[in-house]
Amino acid sequence: MLTNDETKRLKQAILAAIASPLIGSIEDYSWEAIFHYVKNISLSDPALGRSKLLYDAVDSKTARGWSLKSLQLNSLTTDNTFLFVIQRADIIKKAIQLGVPSLNLQSSPAQLGTAIIQHWNEKIRSSQTAQNVINSYEGILLKNREGNEYVYCEYPLNPLDPNVFSWAWAIDKKTGGVGAGLQGSIAGKTQLVWYKNQKQLFRSRTIPAAAIRLRIERTRLTIDRYVETIFAALQTQTNTQDFVP
Numbered sequence: 001m002l003t004n005d006e007t008k009r010l011k012q013a014i015l016a017a018i019a020s021p022l023i024g025s026i027e028d029y030s031w032e033a034i035f036h037y038v039k040n041i042s043l044s045d046p047a048l049g050r051s052k053l054l055y056d057a058v059d060s061k062t063a064r065g066w067s068l069k070s071l072q073l074n075s076l077t078t079d080n081t082f083l084f085v086i087q088r089a090d091i092i093k094k095a096i097q098l099g100v101p102s103l104n105l106q107s108s109p110a111q112l113g114t115a116i117i118q119h120w121n122e123k124i125r126s127s128q129t130a131q132n133v134i135n136s137y138e139g140i141l142l143k144n145r146e147g148n149e150y151v152y153c154e155y156p157l158n159p160l161d162p163n164v165f166s167w168a169w170a171i172d173k174k175t176g177g178v179g180a181g182l183q184g185s186i187a188g189k190t191q192l193v194w195y196k197n198q199k200q201l202f203r204s205r206t207i208p209a210a211a212i213r214l215r216i217e218r219t220r221l222t223i224d225r226y227v228e229t230i231f232a233a234l235q236t237q238t239n240t241q242d243f244v245p
Contacts, residue, residue, distance in 0.1 A: 001154050002038065002212055009038045011214050014150060018216065021223045031070040031141050032056045054127035055136065065133030067157060070141045076151050078209050083193060083202045084140070087123060090199040091115040105196055113167030113184050116194050116201060121159040140205065152212040155205060165191070 002010060013034040017026050026034065029046055035057050036043040055065030069084055091112065095103035098115050105112075128136060136158065142151040164186050170179035170193075184192035193202040221229070 001210060002152065006038050007152075007212055007214075009040075010034070010152060010212070011216070013037045014214065014216055015219070018147060018218055019221050019226075021220055021226050025072070025147055026141065026143065027070050032068050034141075035066065035068055035139060053131055054123055055131050055133055057139070058131050058133060060132065063132060063134040065128070065131055065136045066139040066154075067136070068139045068141075070143070072143050072145060074145075076142055076144055076149055076207065076213075078207055078211070081204055081206045082142075083204050085200050086203045087120055087201045088199055089116055089119045089194060089201040091119050091194075094119065109167035109169060109182060112182055112194070113165055113192075114162050116182070116184070116192065117160050117162040117165065120201060124157065124159050138205070142207070148216050148218055150214045150216060151207060152214075153205065153207060 014026065017023055017030055017034060023030060033043055035041075039057065039059060041057055041059055054067050056068040058065045067086075071082065071084055073080065073082055091098060092104060095101050095115070098118055100111065100115055103111060103115055124136065127133065136156070138153075138155045138157050140153045140155075142153065143149065165184045166186075167182060167184050170181040170183055172179040180195050180197050182194045182196065183190050184194070189204075191204050193204070194200070195202070
């Protein structure tokens with residue numbers, strides 16, 4: 001989780017981000033940039049290319065890596081459960097690579113589930129090796145629709161044990177037949193959902209009591225003030241008064 005100083009930096013960075021009239025809300029790369037500031041990690045220019053590896057932020061000094069997500073929820077209360085995409089998992093296309101060449105959508109839920117977890121675990125392990133990560137986490141920034149309440153949640157991100165999961169297809173509420181989502185549960189609680197049509201794997205998380213909560217008073221700069229301020233900062237950073245866009 002975050003230290004007191006990091007929590008202060010998080011609030012400052014959120015205030016700075018939403019003050020920009022060019023940003024509607026904090027999403028994707030905006031959250032990644034904020035997190036790098038919070039952790040005082042060097043941030044690369046996304047125009048130079050973005051990796052498809054798992055970790056969006058890596059602290060090379062501590063060998064810690066974070067997979068970052070930003071989500072808008074209707075409820076930010078403690079113990080609220082939410083789902084989010086963690087991976088595109090086309091396990092049927094990769095059946096041979098996964099060592100189960102006969103795998104298809106008619107395979108048993110248990111067989112499909114084992115392949116799903118294997119696919120996800122390989123992503124974690126290969127990214128840990130490629131990005132020199134020993135301790136890995138999910139860093140999730142939750143926000144309300146109004147953009148004035150934020151919750152930071154952090155979870156350990158380790159390979160999953162396929163033996164503790166039970167798998168079953170969801171029931172279509174309209175038809176009563178088999179639905180599109182294959183659910184992986186532990187002790188009766190859904191932890192993973194794989195959708196056969198989009199080939200996307202979702203993970204379920206619960207907001208913990210230890211989550212960091214911030215209430216923000218939104219103050220937006222005018223576009224003129226924003227541009228003037230940025231140009232002044234660019235002139236200072238480039239050490240010239242003749243900066244021309």
